[in-house]
Amino acid sequence: MSVLLDVRDLAIGYAGRPLLSGINLSIAQGDWWGVVGPNGAGKTTLMKTLLGIIPAHAGTIERSPGLTFGYVPQRGVIDDIFPLSALDVVVMGRYPRIGPGRRVSRADRELALSYMDRVGIANLARKPFRALSGGQKQRTLIARGLVPEPDVLVLDEPTDGMDLAGETGIMELISDLRRGSGRTLLMISHSLNLVANYARQLMLIHGHEGVFKTGTTDELLNGKTLEELYHVGVDVHTVDGRRFLFAHGSTEPGRGAPPWMTS
Amino acid sequence: MKSIPVLSSLLLVERNGMTFLDALPILQNGILAGALVALVSAFLGVYVILKRIVFVSAAISQISSLGVACAFLVAGLFGHHASEVKSRFLSGPGATSIVFACLAAIFLARQVSEKRITRESILGIGYLLPAGLTLLILDALSAEAHAIEDILFGNSVFVSVEQLWVQAVTAAAVLLIHFVLYKEFVFTSLDPETATASGLRTRLFNRILLLTIAFTIAVSIMSIGALPVFAFMVIPASAALTLTERLGRAFVLSVVFGVSSALVGFYLSFVFSLPTGPAMLTTAGLFLIPGGARTLFVRWRPGGGGA
Numbered sequence: 107m108s109v110l111l112d113v114r115d116l117a118i119g120y121a122g123r124p125l126l127s128g129i130n131l132s133i134a135q136g137d138w139w140g141v142v143g144p145n146g147a148g149k150t151t152l153m154k155t156l157l158g159i160i161p162a163h164a165g166t167i168e169r170s171p172g173l174t175f176g177y178v179p180q181r182g183v184i185d186d187i188f189p190l191s192a193l194d195v196v197v198m199g200r201y202p203r204i205g206p207g208r209r210v211s212r213a214d215r216e217l218a219l220s221y222m223d224r225v226g227i228a229n230l231a232r233k234p235f236r237a238l239s240g241g242q243k244q245r246t247l248i249a250r251g252l253v254p255e256p257d258v259l260v261l262d263e264p265t266d267g268m269d270l271a272g273e274t275g276i277m278e279l280i281s282d283l284r285r286g287s288g289r290t291l292l293m294i295s296h297s298l299n300l301v302a303n304y305a306r307q308l309m310l311i312h313g314h315e316g317v318f319k320t321g322t323t324d325e326l327l328n329g330k331t332l333e334e335l336y337h338v339g340v341d342v343h344t345v346d347g348r349r350f351l352f353a354h355g356s357t358e359p360g361r362g363a364p365p366w367m368t369s
Numbered sequence: 370m371k372s373i374p375v376l377s378s379l380l381l382v383e384r385n386g387m388t389f390l391d392a393l394p395i396l397q398n399g400i401l402a403g404a405l406v407a408l409v410s411a412f413l414g415v416y417v418i419l420k421r422i423v424f425v426s427a428a429i430s431q432i433s434s435l436g437v438a439c440a441f442l443v444a445g446l447f448g449h450h451a452s453e454v455k456s457r458f459l460s461g462p463g464a465t466s467i468v469f470a471c472l473a474a475i476f477l478a479r480q481v482s483e484k485r486i487t488r489e490s491i492l493g494i495g496y497l498l499p500a501g502l503t504l505l506i507l508d509a510l511s512a513e514a515h516a517i518e519d520i521l522f523g524n525s526v527f528v529s530v531e532q533l534w535v536q537a538v539t540a541a542a543v544l545l546i547h548f549v550l551y552k553e554f555v556f557t558s559l560d561p562e563t564a565t566a567s568g569l570r571t572r573l574f575n576r577i578l579l580l581t582i583a584f585t586i587a588v589s590i591m592s593i594g595a596l597p598v599f600a601f602m603v604i605p606a607s608a609a610l611t612l613t614e615r616l617g618r619a620f621v622l623s624v625v626f627g628v629s630s631a632l633v634g635f636y637l638s639f640v641f642s643l644p645t646g647p648a649m650l651t652t653a654g655l656f657l658i659p660g661g662a663r664t665l666f667v668r669w670r671p672g673g674g675g676a
Binding site for chain 1: 419421548562613616
């Protein structure tokens with residue numbers, strides 16, 4: 107697999123406030139990365155630095171020539187004051203490709219509609235974005251992230267604030283989309299249980315303690331590594347091929363997991 | 370087919386021995402300038418409301434007014450009379466108004482990362498300090514204050530041909546920029562981070578957008594005064610945005626409301642001998658009624674989410 111993004115000795119943070127340094131990372135085509143860590147650990151800061159939204163404090167980020175990103179922000183960042191339909195929002199993903207002074211073509215709209223169809227919201231195309239439910243908004247933003255047909259899709263907490271059904275629906279959708287295209291995915295989540303069953307690689311980050319680890323999900327999802335990150339005991343269990351993580355205040359194996367799983 | 374008699378009766382309304390039709394040749398520059406300012410300001414106002422930068426435009430408007438006052442102050446120090454300064458639009462108050470407004474826009478486009486002072490505080494200071502300084506300058510130039518107040522508060526009925534041209538060229542240039550960069554301005558206003566991640570130069574587009582707003586404010590203040598310019602930036606767009614779910618329609622409605630307010634306000638100011646700026650502003654306010662009524666209806670109808 108060809109390397110799309112090569113990060114060397116990167117230091118991240120906001121103006122005048124460094125958060126984490128010494129980040130080395132290599133992202134290849136077709137990777138499926140989960141970016142996890144406690145709240146305020148620097149997950150979003152790292153992704154925004156990789157995307158060029160905020161500047162790096164130090165280090166280098168080498169992108170393969172012509173590399174394009176699709177970004178799916180947390181749905182709360184879209185201000186409901188804007189009178190836009192769901193289709194308007196999705197078509198926006200094509201704007202950088204269309205360029206200044208040129209109008210949105212029929213082909214751009216049809217492409218946007220086809221991605222809305224893929225994420226299951228084609229029937230909502232004309233509906234005002236602000237009138238959509240949380241899950242529908244999230245699907246709209248995923249369609250917008252996909253419509254420029256980027257090499258790398260970055261998702262920031264796509265299931266934040268959703269109920270179990272919504273969370274599962276979004277994760278299955280992301281998984282299906284990846285399976286169909288082989289696209290590289292980076293997904294920020296504070297839910298380890300969620301990421302554990304979908305991502306192949308993990309970035310574990312805790313900026314305030316200088317922790318940054320990368321590896322496969324199998325390598326990193328173990329009690330020792332997670333205890334270092336979260337400072338609580340974490341048990342990892344596998345049932346029918348699915349991983350379940352349980353946190354507790356002790357490192358004794360088995361505590362925190364329900365009896366049916368430890369017996 | 371009663372529109373022609375109605376129109377003629379409106380045009381033949383007499384004030385001080387002169388009908389509105391008779392006064393048109395004298396007033397036409399002012400009317401055209403008012404309509405042009407309303408058109409471009411109401412268009413830009415949609416961005417002002419959507420980007421939640423009403424107080425940025427208020428601060429720019431005040432800083433631009435300070436630029437006008439400073440031009441009169443400096444000219445006064447060199448012994449020039451206010452009417453002489455007012456007649457030299459491009460080299461006098463127009464230039465200082467534009468420079469002050471654009472510098473303010475560049476400064477205000479910067480993101481504040483300092484925790485101890487908020488963006489709102491900076492905008493408050495940016496509004497209040499220039500307002501205080503402008504009043505002090507007006508006090509110092511008390512003999513000529515009336516001429517300056519005409520500019521700042523919108524009593525300027527008579528607009529020179531030169532000023533009208535500057536207004537027309539400004540409106541054309543600003544609308545052309547917005548036509549070319551419409552998609553980029555909308556995307557970077559709605560979701561600047563995603564726009565940046567997608568490869569758009571968000572900072573550049575944000576700066577250009579703010580500069581078009583600042584330039585329009587600075588030039589327009591010289592035509593119809595600071596108060597109506599600020600009103601046209603805020604009221605028509607607010608009225609339009611309460612009436613539609615489509616961004617394109619919001620721009621069209623805002624422009625229609627703005628231009629109508631300018632024309633009707635100008636007419637009413639002639640008929641009832643009212644100050645022009647406040648007459649236009651108050652007329653614009655009437656366009657808030659349909660949107661307000663719609664909002665109340667939606668809120669209070671059964672199942673509409675009201676109490």
